[in-house]
Amino acid sequence: MNRSVRGVATALAVGFAIYFAARAIWWTVQPIAPLLMVAAILLYLAIVVTTVLIETPDGLRMPLWWGVIAVAASLAIPFMVNASLMPLHRTAPFATWYIGAIGVLSVTCIVRRRPVIGWVVLAALVISSSAYLGLFVALELGLVGSIMWAVVAQLLVLFWDRAVHDTEHLAGIQRAVSSWHAIQLVRQRERRLRVQYALASAGPVLARTVAAHGRLTDEERQDARMAEGRLRDELRGASLLNDAVRGAIREVRLRGSAVTVFDEGGLDELDEERRDQIRDELADVLASADAERIIIRAARDAHAAVTVVGRTGAGDSSDEDAVGLWHVIPREADAAK
Structure with missing residues (x-):
């Protein structure tokens, strides 16, 4: 079940990453530094895909060193995008793709059991988008959605971990009950065997005693x-x-x-x-x-x-x-x- 859930989460994360990358290249205005915009898109795809797929001995938990790289990328990508555009064009639909994109990166870090990294990535997004667009403009252009995604992801992870813990606890109780039941069956069988042994050895003597009326x-x-x-x-x-x-x-x-x-x-x-x-x-x-x-x-x-x-x-x-x-x-x- 864990593998299937992780597979669905991976597909969703990669799908959203591709969506925001496709939105980024749908230029309605020519950037003044198109190569810088393309570099930001490629950097984002590389960071998100690696964050989703990177394997560790701990399983689901993302390596801390990669979390530091994700934070650095969350600071670099908004700078690269805004530096490639004129200030007048920074609020265009294709120009604000990084707000939702880095929100996806934040959610991915939280799901990979690095909540502190995820919230730092989100904080970097809030600071950078507010610096280039203004806080209220950034909120109108998608920052609210990114924050809500992070909150929902954090709650889902907490609830999921609690559900897994409760399931393991119940499974342990069930194993203990099954073991206890098996032990009781063995003991009942043993007691029956002991009674049969006792009756086989003592039964004839006691039967003669009863038959002789104690004489x-x-x-x-x-x-x-x-x-x-x-x-x-x-x-x-x-x-x-x-x-x-x-x-x-x-x-x-x-x-x-x-x-x-x-x-x-x-x-x-x-x-x-x-x-x-x-x-x-x-x-x-x-x-x-x-x-x-x-x-x-x-x-x-x-x-x-x-x-x-x-x-x-x-x-x-x-x-x-x-x-x-x-x-x-x-x-x-x-x-x-």
Whole structure:
């Protein structure tokens, strides 16, 4: 779309430049220095066409050094035109072509993202045309139109830049929403897989428990507790679990400890490699844990990814002496060193 808009703007600028050049050579009175008039026309065409077509690494923005040349040309062209005519003929229709022509140059500079250069070119036109024709005469002969073109061009550029910015912002929001939606679909699929895994492993034991109305042997009762714990872990643990963590939790429970897993999204923003490192570290911590109750929590925190707390006594949560294990796994791998 940018290319098509630029193509239309280029065609309009070149078309207006050719129009004013053709108007300039439609002499109704012979200039006293025709070669000087022709030189002014050729200089104008060269300046406008180059201003429209010059390429830069910044894309649309015109080089500053060329803007300085455009300002110099906007001062030279009115001088050359008026110097080639007698004072009596300077208000003839063909003699005032430079007023609209330099107005086009000003608009082109503004559109090429050099608004200061464009307004300086317009100021040079106002000064030179007022000096040769008088301010009110110049206004009557087209200076008002050149000023209005520059104002409209400036407003259009501002509105266009704002529209482009808003479009890019909305596109960014749409990409973020699409990414979030895709992540949610993946997480839902992962949760379904975890529930299926939990039901496949714990379902038979729980089904036997229900069928027996709770009348189980000691071995079956322990299997039921382990199955219930696995089911809770799969539902609450989300991204904290892998085979190593599951095995470590099972061993801790077999030793008689109670294990509770809470996943509150602490690993959501981490990449998969760091998640694997955290799970492996969690499995190592659980392998050597010796506490009656172990709480594994992955909360949304700026620094800690997972916190493991082990309680060895029957004191309440405010009793610091009852804390037998305290291990924090940081979010960043560097912080763990």
